Amino acid sequence: MTGKNIKVLIAKPGLDGHDRGAKVIARGLKEAGMEVVYTGLRQTPAQIVRAALQEDVDVIGLSILSGAHQELFPVIMDELEEAGLEDILVLAGGTIPDSDHQELKEIGIKEIFKPGTPIKEIVEFIEKELAE
Amino acid sequence: MRKSWQNKMKITAEQVFAGEEKVIARAISLIENERQQVFPLLKELYSRSELAYLLGVTGPPGSGKSTLVAKIVSGWVREGNKVAVIAIDPTSEFSGGALLGDRIRMDDISTNKDVFIRSMATRGYLGGLNPAIFDTVVVLSAAGYKKIVIETVGVGQNEIDIVSLADTTLVVTVPEAGDEVQAFKAGLMEAGDIFVLNKADHPEVNKMELVLKQMLRLGNTAGEQAENRWEVPIVKTIATTEKGIAELNKTIAEHQEFLTEKGENQKAPGKIISNHLIHLLEESLKRKYLDPLKESPAFAKLLQEIAAKKTDPYSAMEELMANFKERLG
Ligand SMILES: Nc1nc2c(ncn2[C@@H]2O[C@H](COP(=O)(O)OP(=O)(O)O)[C@@H](O)[C@H]2O)c(=O)[nH]1
């Protein structure tokens, strides 16, 4: 795998208190050769957007378990656009019911990965998207 | 979709001076990934601005560096400063990837409008510090950040380089460090301007303080006359609370004052530039000469000849060096 020179922000919006899944993804992407900024638990949309801006990442991975995605993701997407960062590839993962996927894709989230998705699949998705 | 740095956004010096975060962030990405493209910009920024005051923070992983940095920076911002943080983490030798986790401890400052935080990977520079880090300092200084903190892990060559770059170097240690103290002896002991004994809530703190004091006393006996010398202090902190932070900030300010009073002698700015120039040369020799050489048929042929014992690596090197001189012309 060659994630060379790809910079990713892994962020955990929402109030849920554990980030094992997010850390596994962060480590997996690192092992695929990417530079992964991890910001820790309970990030507000403002913190996520500011980190994406300052770190100049190519990809944002939003990990959420709290079920607050419908509330938080649109705010994040709006604030990204406001900051002129609409060209960042945004992905999501965690516990997001299938029935919400379409709606999230409509606001610009490119793909939603279910818990247990092999890292390889995520890496390949990112590489393919960034190559276009 | 983009890779941010492949986006051929043209950045002018005026834009950097104006200080817009998106421009600064993009300039740093160019510095990391498109070095030659960004040299014209760096030339202009360097000649038209002064380098900021640099605080280096180093010490073992988990000693509380990032937590401390957030506290130090909060204090500076309250005094009205614009502050930038460069948080460096190691690149994995195996994958080339890196996990940049320093922001986790910087929540308190991460949305402050006067603070710019950038995480950078070491990217495996054999000769020491990735030259991109100095170049990033040039950009941030030009963008109006008057104080810059560089956080870096451990006690390797990178850190020794950070020390030569920084105006003031904090060496962070913790009561449970034990074996790491041995490592300090080797390199960083002489390099620290201020020792921070963090996690002072730990029961072993007094014992550790004694050990540090003894080691510092040994270091302090050599060298300059007492009146010209900075006596390396030990500041005890609990970075997760405010304990010791005010004193630490005061001590940092005193060191900065000490440097100003002493003039240029102390920091030896010539040395910083000398290091950077050497790093830039190594980098461009690698790019212009060594990398293409490795791919060339002549190189493959030499390897075959070595394998067949028609020549040896030493003669091959001499031959290549002669050739190299020609190319440099
Ligand atoms: N008990 C205690 N924990 C601390 C203190 N300072 C930092 N920590 C904790 O130590 C861990 C590592 O801190 P971090 O700032 O990431 O260390 P770094 O790796 O040196 O940057 C975190 O869990 C902090 O909350 C302290 O003074 N006392």
Ligand SMILES: [Mg+2]
């Ligand atoms: Mg850290």
